[in-house]
Amino acid sequence: MNRHDTPQAPGATDPGSGPARARAAAGTxxxxxxxxxxxxxxxxxxxxxxxxxxxxxIAEPAGTLHAYLGLSTRAHARIMELDFxxxxxxxxxxxxxxxxxxxxxxxxxxxGRNDEPVLAEQKVEFWGQPVFAVxxxxxxxxxxxxxxxxxxxxxxxxxxxPDVARAQGGPYVTPPLTLKRGTAETExxxxxxxxxxxxxxxxxxxxxxxxxxxxxxPGEDDDVTVxxxxxxxxxxxxxxxxVLGVPSNAVTVNVRRMGGGFGGKETQMNxxxxxxxxxxxxxxxxxxxxxxxxxxxxxxxKRHDFVIDYEVGFDDAGVICAVKADFTARCGFSSDLSGPxxxxxxxxxxxxxxxxxxxxxxxxMKTNTVSxxxxxxxxxxxxxxxxxxxxxxxxxxxGRDTFDIRKANFYGTxxxxxxxxxxxxxxxxxxxxxxxxxxNADYQSRRQAVLDWNAKGxxxxxxxxxxxxxxxxxxxxxxxxxxxxxxxxxxxxxxQLNHGGTEMGQxxxxxxxxxxxxxxxVDIDRIKITRTTTEKVPNTSATAASSGSDLNGMAAQDAAxxxxxxxxxxxxxxxxxxxxxxxxxxxxxxxxxxxxPFADFIRQAYMARVHLSxxxxxxxxxxxxxxxxxxxxxxxxxxYGAACSEVSVDTLTGEYRVExxxxxxxxxxxxxxxxxxxxxxxxxxxGMGWLTTEELWWDAQGQLRTHxxxxxxxxxxxDRPRIFNVxxxxxxxxxxxxxxxSKAVGEPPFMLGISVFEALxxxxxxxxxxxxxxxxxxxxxxxxVLMAIERLRRG
Amino acid sequence: MAASAHQLRxxxxxxxxxxxxxxxxxxxxxxxxRETLDLTGTKxxxxxxxxxxxxxxxxxxxxxxxxTLAALCDGADVRTIxxxxxxxxxxxxxxxxxxxxGFQCGYCTSGQIMSALAALEEPWGPxxxxxxxxxxxxxCRCGAYPNxxxxxxxxxxxxxxxxNA
Ligand code: FES
Ligand code: FES
Numbered sequence: 006m007n008r009h010d011t012p013q014a015p016g017a018t019d020p021g022s023g024p025a026r027a028r029a030a031a032g033t034x035x036x037x038x039x040x041x042x043x044x045x046x047x048x049x050x051x052x053x054x055x056x057x058x059x060x061x062x063i064a065e066p067a068g069t070l071h072a073y074l075g076l077s078t079r080a081h082a083r084i085m086e087l088d089f090x091x092x093x094x095x096x097x098x099x100x101x102x103x104x105x106x107x108x109x110x111x112x113x114x115x116x117g118r119n120d121e122p123v124l125a126e127q128k129v130e131f132w133g134q135p136v137f138a139v140x141x142x143x144x145x146x147x148x149x150x151x152x153x154x155x156x157x158x159x160x161x162x163x164x165x166x167p168d169v170a171r172a173q174g175g176p177y178v179t180p181p182l183t184l185k186r187g188t189a190e191t192e193x194x195x196x197x198x199x200x201x202x203x204x205x206x207x208x209x210x211x212x213x214x215x216x217x218x219x220x221x222x223p224g225e226d227d228d229v230t231v232x233x234x235x236x237x238x239x240x241x242x243x244x245x246x247x248v249l250g251v252p253s254n255a256v257t258v259n260v261r262r263m264g265g266g267f268g269g270k271e272t273q274m275n276x277x278x279x280x281x282x283x284x285x286x287x288x289x290x291x292x293x294x295x296x297x298x299x300x301x302x303x304x305x306x307k308r309h310d311f312v313i314d315y316e317v318g319f320d321d322a323g324v325i326c327a328v329k330a331d332f333t334a335r336c337g338f339s340s341d342l343s344g345p346x347x348x349x350x351x352x353x354x355x356x357x358x359x360x361x362x363x364x365x366x367x368x369x370m371k372t373n374t375v376s377x378x379x380x381x382x383x384x385x386x387x388x389x390x391x392x393x394x395x396x397x398x399x400x401x402x403x404g405r406d407t408f409d410i411r412k413a414n415f416y417g418t419x420x421x422x423x424x425x426x427x428x429x430x431x432x433x434x435x436x437x438x439x440x441x442x443x444x445n446a447d448y449q450s451r452r453q454a455v456l457d458w459n460a461k462g463x464x465x466x467x468x469x470x471x472x473x474x475x476x477x478x479x480x481x482x483x484x485x486x487x488x489x490x491x492x493x494x495x496x497x498x499x500x501q502l503n504h505g506g507t508e509m510g511q512x513x514x515x516x517x518x519x520x521x522x523x524x525x526x527v528d529i530d531r532i533k534i535t536r537t538t539t540e541k542v543p544n545t546s547a548t549a550a551s552s553g554s555d556l557n558g559m560a561a562q563d564a565a566x567x568x569x570x571x572x573x574x575x576x577x578x579x580x581x582x583x584x585x586x587x588x589x590x591x592x593x594x595x596x597x598x599x600x601x602p603f604a605d606f607i608r609q610a611y612m613a614r615v616h617l618s619x620x621x622x623x624x625x626x627x628x629x630x631x632x633x634x635x636x637x638x639x640x641x642x643x644x645y646g647a648a649c650s651e652v653s654v655d656t657l658t659g660e661y662r663v664e665x666x667x668x669x670x671x672x673x674x675x676x677x678x679x680x681x682x683x684x685x686x687x688x689x690x691x692g693m694g695w696l697t698t699e700e701l702w703w704d705a706q707g708q709l710r711t712h713x714x715x716x717x718x719x720x721x722x723x724d725r726p727r728i729f730n731v732x733x734x735x736x737x738x739x740x741x742x743x744x745x746x747s748k749a750v751g752e753p754p755f756m757l758g759i760s761v762f763e764a765l766x767x768x769x770x771x772x773x774x775x776x777x778x779x780x781x782x783x784x785x786x787x788x789x790v791l792m793a794i795e796r797l798r799r800g
Numbered sequence: 801m802a803a804s805a806h807q808l809r810x811x812x813x814x815x816x817x818x819x820x821x822x823x824x825x826x827x828x829x830x831x832x833x834r835e836t837l838d839l840t841g842t843k844x845x846x847x848x849x850x851x852x853x854x855x856x857x858x859x860x861x862x863x864x865x866x867x868t869l870a871a872l873c874d875g876a877d878v879r880t881i882x883x884x885x886x887x888x889x890x891x892x893x894x895x896x897x898x899x900x901x902g903f904q905c906g907y908c909t910s911g912q913i914m915s916a917l918a919a920l921e922e923p924w925g926p927x928x929x930x931x932x933x934x935x936x937x938x939x940c941r942c943g944a945y946p947n948x949x950x951x952x953x954x955x956x957x958x959x960x961x962x963x964n965a
Pocket of ligand 2: 265903904
């Protein structure tokens with residue numbers, strides 16, 4: 006059992022073991038917690054005993070106030086009058102914040118487009134938009150008082166659906182993107198077969214179990230410290246400074262851990278941090294803000310929904326000649342991250358398939374809905390859905406198995422290897438992974454069994470599908486691909502590690518600590534990982550785009566190597582020996598024949614005035630991207646995977662069950678197999694939820710009606726596949742020089758959930774003898790499945 | 801607490817400690833635990849009885865603390881995650897959650913453990929399907945379900961082994 010969570014007594018000589026035992030152990034056994042080892046999450050014991058501190062668990066100083074947001078009840082309207090008299094009179098109320106109270110700029114747009122007010126001014130642009138905040142002695146008082154506000158509106162016309170917005174010639178929230186290679190339009194005309202269709206892919210609420218929260222403490226002068234549950238402390242810092250009208254150096258943002266993020270806390274936390282900070286400065290008291298779950302779901306952004314219009318030309322063998330597609334996205338009232346999200350949808354509209362001629366356009370539409378944002382996969386999954394629909398269309402048109410059409414269109418290795426954005430795929434292992442999974446999951450014989458079962462014509466139909474994933478790793482905003490770390494070794498040999506990444510359950514801290522343990526050859530128990538804070542590592546990127554361990558692991562390694570260099574110099578001089586005779590062995594340093602325990606060695610280094618602290622830095626090499634021409638190498642490498650799912654569907658009700666899923670996924674050379682497997686399983690479940698039960702539903706007035714877990718259904722324990730086999734690709738290692746040749750794992754396996762959707766489609770197709778592509782829309786709720794079945798039955 | 805004129809006196813035992821507290825009658829057990837007694841291991845996920853993050857035991861039965869009025873717990877015996885095991889001496893189920901990696905972000909974990917502890921005493925069948933059903937009131941957005949089920953099964957089996965021995 007690993008006990009490195011246990012706090013150490015000050016001045017303890019050798020953390021975790023005591024000096025005598027440490028000496029005995031030094032160099033004689035491998036270190037605990039190096040890379041490529043199963044290593045439990047660094048907060049494991051705290052999690053199971055309820056001692057892990059989240060933002061809402063931080064003890065509140067006396068005098069803490071609580072803020073609560075007042076949300077709009079119109080999708081689009083002019084604000085004619087705000088009347089807070091009843092609010093002000095309510096018990097416990099300290100005051101009301103409106104846009105007029107903002108000392109700096111009333112804007113939290115993460116891209117500098119200045120289109121996202123903290124509190125609405127003059128007009129509201131979606132139902133649920135924050136208009137004011139009540140600040141009171143207790144959260145309960147603030148919440149009750151917020152209901153007493155009287156807002157008079159004058160309604161303006163609203164538009165909710167992206168395709169309607171586009172048909173009306175509505176504005177884009179951010180410039181669109183075109184990816185083009187070859188001559189798709191002419192090749193479509195020449196192709197032996199050609200067809201077109203439309204697909205709707207729904208959005209998704211993050212439903213992180215810990216909702217949004219910010220807790221601001223005023224300091225002297227302009228200073229303010231904000232604790233928050235954010236994936237991007239640096240951006241929260243910048244936004245708070247911008248809203249307060251103070252320099253960034255006055256603002257500190259801290260996050261120890263999040264109760265889930267999934268992209269929902271990349272930019273959406275900025276507003277809460279800003280409101281808490283403004284109130285804290287105004288009343289000079291600590292202020293906490295934590296919305297109710299319904300408000301959290303109504304007022305914060307989600308995964309983008311898309312309407313995808315596609316056209317494909319192909320030959321008799323099902324090989325694609327040309328693809329043309331338009332991706333129309335519901336972006337909401339402001340740009341937020343819709344630019345990079347809709348770009349990434351285009352980047353993944355090929356999934357693992359080669360399009361000889363291709364023309365892809367994004368249409369990031371402004372709608373009167375909450376501004377959509379990052380969510381695991383960041384638009385990529387919606388792109389992959391389009392690719393898989395195109396494959397389905399071809400297969401049903403030719404009367405073939407979808408799996409055969411997939412194989413016929415995979416990227417090649419030497420030829421047929423250029424993407425729509427002109428990056429050459431150099432590391433293609435999709436075909437190998439897919440054929441291994443075909444064997445392991447016994448795909449061919451199980452498919453035959455499914456066909457035989459369905460041929461009997463019963464009420465319960467079965468379906469099976471094997472789908473691949475290829476996912477590009479790197480932020481497409483090239484400058485985001487940098488990271489810093491700060492490493493201190495104290496004179497007792499204990500180590501403190503800080504990096505710019507944030508922990509949201511993905512095990513990032515554990516992995517980064519493993520890297521440092523490996524470099525310095527010390528037990529991981531010796532390393533304490535501290536909260537992420539803008540005070541220690543500045544100008545960090547969001548923990549997003551699956552890049553957390555790639556970037557921060559390398560930065561931490563850089564810091565460890567710097568200190569190791571200095572220590573090696575010191576030892577060479579002190580022991581009068583050649584540097585090559587100095588080795589860092591388990592918890593000790595070997596110099597010639599002598600073995601010095603690590604803590605003793607560090608103490609001696611300190612006495613000799615060696616600098617025992619280092620700031621590490623990393624930037625991803627090779628990548629570049631020119632958005633104007635649609636050409637470049639936006640991705641450092643690709644992560645791959647494949648999943649095979651089998652479902653059964655009740656054709657009288659549309660209800661279904663996932664009988665079995667087999668997954669084979671590529672994480673390169675894993676830094677921590679058990680954590681990676683957990684990420685893969687969790688991502689699959691979340692991806693499956695997105696495409697099956699998770700339905701966002703707005704009424705005609707623009708009010709989101711699925712705003713709590715009672716109406717918005719995420720997968721439960723009972724929904725996971727009855728048989729669930731998950732394996733890592735053992736032979737894979739990243740051909741790029743990433744941290745220990747590993748690959749990112751956060752997002753790519755999300756798209757493995759698409760296998761469930763495709764299997765449902767297969768089961769539905771059986772009712773019309775597989776003659777017609779079912780054209781199921783996502784999410785494939787039982788209602789939608791039933792409608793698709795009836796559509797096919799009607800013919 | 802704002803606006804409430806009368807307070808109500810309740811006595812309850814939490815993790816073996818007896819408390820006599822004056823409360824606003826509208827206070828939920830969850831807020832009492834988190835805000836008055838500083839027992840923050842019990843989490844607030846939805847506050848609507850829909851996620852299971854706030855699961856605690858009242859008189860040996862699992863309840864959702866966010867849907868339970870503290871006033872109704874007068875005289876009750878309440879057990880929270882803080883009363884289950886300590887970092888030095890974990891309960892076997894806590895050990896199993898670590899061994900099977902039964903969490904990611906950890907926010908649902910105390911609720912999962914409290915729910916599973918109670919479920920192990922309830923008349924559910926022995927197979928995975930029964931455990932999944934018994935645990936279906938506890939959402940895990942990180943999707944750690946396979947490992948949660950494995951952890952619960954391990955403890956169930958070893959308890960059974962103990963009984964049969
Ligand atoms: S907080 Fe009680 S069930 Fe969600
Ligand atoms: S571990 Fe994150 S919600 Fe369960």
